[in-house]
Amino acid sequence: MKLAEFIGFVRENYLPNRHDALELASKAFDIEYSKVPLHLSDDVTVSEDVQKMLDRLGEGEPLAYVINNKSFYGLDMYVDGRVLIPRPETELIVSEALRHFKGCRSLKILDVCTGSGCIPAAILHEMPDWTADVLDISADALAVADINLNRYAAGRYRLIQGDALRLTEYVCEKYDIITCNPPYLTEEEWEASPKSLKYEPKNALSDGGDGLLFYKKLLDMIPDLCHINGVALFELGQGQHESAAVLLKQNNYKKIKDYQGIERVLAWTNL
Template sequence: MVSRREARLALRQQLRKGGLESPDFESACLLEHVLGASCRLMTRQQLEEPLTGEQAAALHALTRRRLAGEPLQYLLGEWEFYGLPFRVGPGVLIPRQDTETLVECALRAAEGMSAPKILDLCAGSGCIGIALAHCLPHGRVTAVEQSADALRYLQENAALNRTPLHIVKGDVLDPALAESIRGVDVIVSNPPYLTEADLAALQKEVQFEPRAALDGGQDGLLFYRELPALWQESLNPGGRLLFEIGMGQEAAVSSFLTHAGYENIESFPDLAGISRVVSGMRPAGARR
């Protein structure tokens, strides 16, 4: 029988040989997932306890799937974003730390509002909208998502985090949908923004994520071209539209916002110093 300590050492070696970048971290995550307990909190004696046959089989299956490229987050079934847990799996985009920049920017945009109305377009797992609803308990967040698979996770995550969220199934490029939603103070969106070239060169792990959540058209800018004008009437005068963007897209997205009539265009970097968010304000003098 293999002990928990020995199992982790062997797993770490397998992951390292498989070319994974963080074998220490991932081996701990997978073993803890199988054990249902944190190895860091175990005593030396507990670490020497043997794996059960069921645990060994489960760990072997997870290791095989990870070495085949399946994302760690999918194997664990849950991932943290903005300090909150989110269920993830096939059919939904994995929340990424870079996207926390969009949450921070949206919170600043909502400062001073007693009951802000926020709209999350291309909501996916709901990580952005749920994080905002959690931080703004007196606000009202509406999340729009088209994918049936992603909607299931969105609903589960809203329940998991006990955040009241108004969920709408729909296509964010549908003019009728845009016309049906009005009186919004802040719109946030992390739309698909990979180019055709990006999609052709995806890392193995990312290939497991839904293509529809990644594909931004030939140049990656499809949604940025369409959404600013399409959803401008949904914003109250003085309200802001905030986009997460990919590397090198700042100038193009800023120009789309300017062309659509937005003012006070701003961009914000992520923790790595890369421009990650571009936002624009609907003119305060605009008619509602």
């Protein structure tokens, strides 16, 4: 079988998106992604390992878990079933942090509910003088975050295992930037979500209630953890921007829309 035939088979039966099919081919046959088009006439064999990958896709498992990789802010992030798969809309947090503090040196970040560590890894990769504390309740998630942060920001981060809802018990200093992508799906949204989403850790997606629990707790604590002129950036679920904004002690905030026009990030400045 030619590589081009394999890619066509994958697109027809598993991954209609060409980019996804090329990503799978890159991983399956150990070819650099950008060079896959140069190898389309190569003969390839569907080994037992490759077939297992196809079987997992056939069962509905997300591609990112099958190939243990997800691109985020132009970087390859290691992911597996222990963490949420990074989404393009979360890149807005990275972009806003970098835009707000462009040119600043030696800043310190606190990333709450870090999961894969994609947010601080991407920020620190862009800003080699910055450092970060990253917190998650899951030791498994922190093990994944450690992989990504060590790859892009070795020696410039500290892992903290702790409950974000009791954040001030684990951190007591002040930060220049606080970032957070909390579990914000309601229980009903989680129950109605597609099968592929059920592969991801539920506690990284839903608070088991109205989806606002983490905002209610964290937005009350961040003024005490943020330097004057520091910024807190929170990802929001669809339709949550008004409910989250009213929880802030101060009204100096803005809302940033994602690529679909959804109010996706709440950016608060501690004036």
